[in-house]
Amino acid sequence: MKKSELEVSVVIPCLNEEQTIGIVVGKALKAFRDNKIKGEVVVVDNGSSDNSAAIAKKTGARVIFQEKRGYGNALQKGFQEARGKYLVMGDADDTYDFLDLPKFVKYLRVGYDYVMGTRLKGTIVKGAMPWLHRYIGNPFLTTYLNIIHGTKISDSHSGMRAFTKEAYEKMRPLSPGMEFASELIIRAAEEKLKIKEVPITYYPRKGESKLHSFRDGWRHLRFMLLYSPFYVFFVPGILLLAFGMALLLLLLQGPATIFGFTLDIHPMFLGSLCALLGFQIILLGLYSKALRVPESLEGADSFTRYFFRHVTLERGLLAGFILLVIGIAINILILIAWINNGYKNLAGIRYALLGMTLVVIGAQTMFSSFFMSVLRLVPK
Numbered sequence: 001m002k003k004s005e006l007e008v009s010v011v012i013p014c015l016n017e018e019q020t021i022g023i024v025v026g027k028a029l030k031a032f033r034d035n036k037i038k039g040e041v042v043v044v045d046n047g048s049s050d051n052s053a054a055i056a057k058k059t060g061a062r063v064i065f066q067e068k069r070g071y072g073n074a075l076q077k078g079f080q081e082a083r084g085k086y087l088v089m090g091d092a093d094d095t096y097d098f099l100d101l102p103k104f105v106k107y108l109r110v111g112y113d114y115v116m117g118t119r120l121k122g123t124i125v126k127g128a129m130p131w132l133h134r135y136i137g138n139p140f141l142t143t144y145l146n147i148i149h150g151t152k153i154s155d156s157h158s159g160m161r162a163f164t165k166e167a168y169e170k171m172r173p174l175s176p177g178m179e180f181a182s183e184l185i186i187r188a189a190e191e192k193l194k195i196k197e198v199p200i201t202y203y204p205r206k207g208e209s210k211l212h213s214f215r216d217g218w219r220h221l222r223f224m225l226l227y228s229p230f231y232v233f234f235v236p237g238i239l240l241l242a243f244g245m246a247l248l249l250l251l252l253q254g255p256a257t258i259f260g261f262t263l264d265i266h267p268m269f270l271g272s273l274c275a276l277l278g279f280q281i282i283l284l285g286l287y288s289k290a291l292r293v294p295e296s297l298e299g300a301d302s303f304t305r306y307f308f309r310h311v312t313l314e315r316g317l318l319a320g321f322i323l324l325v326i327g328i329a330i331n332i333l334i335l336i337a338w339i340n341n342g343y344k345n346l347a348g349i350r351y352a353l354l355g356m357t358l359v360v361i362g363a364q365t366m367f368s369s370f371f372m373s374v375l376r377l378v379p380k
Helices: 021-034 051-059 073-083 097-109 131-149 165-171 180-191 213-226 231-249 266-292 300-310 314-340 351-376
Strands: 006-014 040-046 062-065 085-090 114-123 160-166 195-202 256-260 261-263
Touching: 006 021, 006 051, 006 073, 021 051, 021 097, 040 051, 051 062, 062 073, 062 314, 073 180, 073 195, 085 097, 085 131, 085 165, 097 160, 097 195, 114 131, 131 160, 131 180, 131 213, 160 165, 160 180, 165 180, 180 213, 213 231, 231 266, 231 351, 256 300, 266 300, 266 351, 314 351
Parallel strands: 006 040, 006 085, 040 062, 114 195
Antiparallel strands: 085 160, 114 160, 256 261
8 A cells, every 4th residue: 555545554552462462453453444544553562572563463563663662662663654644542452442543533634633532531441540540640640731731631641642644743752751642742732733632431451551650650740840841940930039039128128027027137048048049940941941942933932932032142141240230339338338437347238138149140140141042052
């Protein structure tokens, strides 16, 4: 069959699934026949030590091999070798019913870029999903994904999905392991792909499970955190910086009473610490943005485009220099006052703390402006 004649490629990663791989391939081929779909089944053997590859080939699949272990590595290899216009992924353990394949193809044909199977809006057969996954892990990770990345899905970790070849090339996922599933959704959201959910049935797996609840859950959460620098860096950084500077300025002229508590000079040290720490966290967020976004700003969000277009190296140097000069000037004035006071004890600690904080923030701004400019030059 010529490449141009293929409409659908079903890609199945497989590691020691001889008990079910024949059943899974058979269902996919039956869905092709019953619905007059021109397609292929690509089984990616990921280092099986049993007869999985032989059974898959005998059943009618095209078997390819991926030596690099990992769910993501296997799927990337399969998608690279796939010949169809539409790509469908699912597991080899018969937990997903490939007879549902027409539901996915239907929406791809009418213009959707990405079709997700949702188990939580479909049917979960008794014993198919552990209580921890169904009511805690999956809902928590899905909710986090929806809030942070603006998606509107109900089951972010469903293993049965479909997308156009063009959509996959836009997403360009790179994760080698289980977090590949999260990356697909995050990249789809970033590329503003047209997503549709379809209810599916989820069955108990046959054979030994390869999932590790806490380890795999952390890997997904870790990946989502890495892909959301605004919430990881900017939100805590801005809050700390604002709190620290407010505390410094509030106590600059002397003690203040808040909610019945009198605050004196000691909280100003906390304010300085919070301001410096918050500003450093914000800078780390900007570094992460600079690393991911090309010089052309292609694919960047609105905040990133605005920031890197208007906050240039020269403007960063100027802003940092102004803060540095103000901070130094404050401390010079304290020095002059001390000299004029006959080198005697001087109550200038409050202003000295503010000056020191501005000096450090100013210096950080100047050197960080250079550093971010260097990062922007690194090929992405």
